[in-house]
Amino acid sequence: MSRRVVVTGLGVLAPGGIGVKAFWELLCEGRTATRRITFFDASPFRSQVAAEIDFDPEAAGLGPQEVRRMDRAAQLAVVATRQAVADSGIEPAGLDPARTGVSLGSAVGATMSLDQEYRVVSDGGRDWLVDHRYAVPHLYGHFVPSSFAAEVAWQVGAEGPAAVISTGCTSGLDAVGHGAELIGEGSADVVIAGATDAPISPITVACFDAVKATTPRNDDPEHASRPFDASRNGFVLGEGAAVFVLEELQHARARGARVYAEIAGYATRSNAFHMTGLRPDGVEMAEAIRVALDRARLDPRDVDYVNAHGSGTKQNDRHETAAFKRSLGEHARRVPISSIKSMVGHSLGAIGSIELAASMLAMTHHVVPPTANLHEPDPECDLDYVPLVARPHHTDTVLSVGSGFGGFQSAVVLARPDRDAA
């Protein structure tokens, strides 16, 4: 791939704060944004904690009709898009529409709206033959989340390739990887790429309860997300969006844009094992890491920081630790590794992009965010997970990984575009 792809704009809406500044402060202070669910009465459920955003869509700049038309996940994506475009310094009117694309990740689409609309049209689950006349007029847009990509495209007038990438919990990495591919192959010069999910709704909480994937640590919500800790017992559901302006390197340089990072390598593999289970050996994630580094023409020893999937389920943290050892060799024991899910929860398809944003900020500030709530590591998780406190650390190259339902294992490598000259 001769055309190189860089990130020139960032937008983040994550639990604990709207915008990049609030997000980074939360991470650097090691604070957690997990709490008892406030969106609905969660008392009947096994897991009653979540990482919610205090988000008022009209205060964030959306009009009343936009609010009515869009599911919360779309709203988060649109606001993050506006932040990213403003941050990049690009004037949308100056973009070539045909050369501008959209690649947006979402695992579960408009779950909140679908849950609420279903309840109404079925009259509380009474009727199998639902009454469609009670549904919102934009119900189809909630069913098919490509409507989210359309909303984002309309924000910037993009008329190039556009799609939603929906690979479960790796969507946020895969959407950025796909966006980079569009630029790399020459189908676009600028791609608005990122991911969003807003799944904190009774149906989501119930379905993760049913497989005991989420934590039942309801008496201590602030410390409920405990990746790599011996006492971890499931993830904390979250929500959020992160959106990036991706640009072809020369396109960015020609306008003197600030560059956060190059999307230097990306790869994904499937474990073909189980829809929710993981084989402990981590072979497929290790392969994704190996190929992503290879595409970036980097060696495992070049990796300065690993942003882990670190969901806080027993099987994930061991699987991932094995994958790091398999792919990075001895370097796995030296490189700092952390999971920001300990602070902002697991926002399913969105988290991969939110973690990429954290990774880019780590490169900007040369600070590695910590893994909060990590007091006593699982003996099988024996790497340096940066417990509790952020760490100043020279960071030029980051590996960010994800793993999810359906068996997807993805890896993105971020680097500085001028690394060859150094």
Added chain:
Amino acid sequence: MNRVVVTGLGVVAPNGLGAAAYWDNTLAGRGGIGPVRRFDATGYPATLAGEVPGFAAEEHLPGRLLPQTDHMTRLALVAADWALADAGLAADAGTDLSIGVVTASSSGGFEFGQRELQNLWAKGGEHVSAYQSFAWFYAVNTGQISIRHGLRGPSGVVVSDQAGGLDAVGQARRQIRQGARAVVSGGVDGSLCPWGWAAQLSTGRLSTATDPARAYLPFDEAADGHVYGEGGAILVLEDAAAARRRGARSYGEVAGYGAAFDPRPGSGRPPALRRAVEAALADAGATPGEVDVVFADGAAVPELDDAEAAALAAVFGPYGVPVTAPKTMTGRLSSGAGGLDLAAALLSMRDAVVPPTTNVVPAPRHALDLVGSPRALPVRTALVLARGAGGFNSAVLLRAG
């Protein structure tokens, strides 16, 4: 850049279960649209659909898969079984990370989802199935196909409404060009349940006709919405050199792909379908004159038919290329449509015959050479189009070889 060919087809269509039945019925002009049978639709404004006939999942799939899968995932699994068998391709168990799965999805397993939503709201959260977390989400077909066949290569899921089936194939081709040996692609979709029906009705684009022969009439003066259908096709895409080495038959090459998004509503700018077509042609290094047939999107909404006919006239000239839309026999299959039209186009190449667009008398204003009955024609190059709600436009150019 390495060439990518199709070496296997698996078809689950409203007018035929299996590629052979689908193709026989399609050439004979036998449609699969009729009154909805899977739920009582008589109280709704639209009552017709394309349902896959004669599908008994337990005849094809192990019992343990049935409680955890939606109807449309079962269709997808069977289509993938057939496509891989047709290609004669299997993963080397446990060691092979070179075969992936990239499918399109629009609605996930929403019939399954409706049942679980009912359990949640009528009985309580503890009654929601342990399978709900993955049975309804958009990645379910890719995940289940990869597990069933041990396919551990690069995989993905594309959502772009009805354009998705072609976008998935475009993405699968990218993965092969980056080193995958083969990718199982295409799409099978369907949410024929009252909850899915409510969503379809909200578009205002479902035909309310009750006569299956008069309900879905793209490019006709009487075009007044479409019929929704379930099903689609799964295709095995393979690196051409790898396919040749193992002596596999090629149905044809995925020679070009292009995608473009429509301008923001109200902007006054031209729709993007023409650019998608031109991108696919340029990608393949083909001229419009080489194209032997176009498989149209065929929205059957007057302004969308106008836009498609205008794009075709702009690229090929008025009446400049034979155009067909055999989906008049199946209904619009959402993200299943692109794969099924690709299958039809590849079978047209094999048999040198273009399938018909049934029931339609094309409006003169469209200036289309619409194929109304099977037309014997050597097909070396075929263009397949698809559009998704919201403004997604995609085009794939297939070449013999």
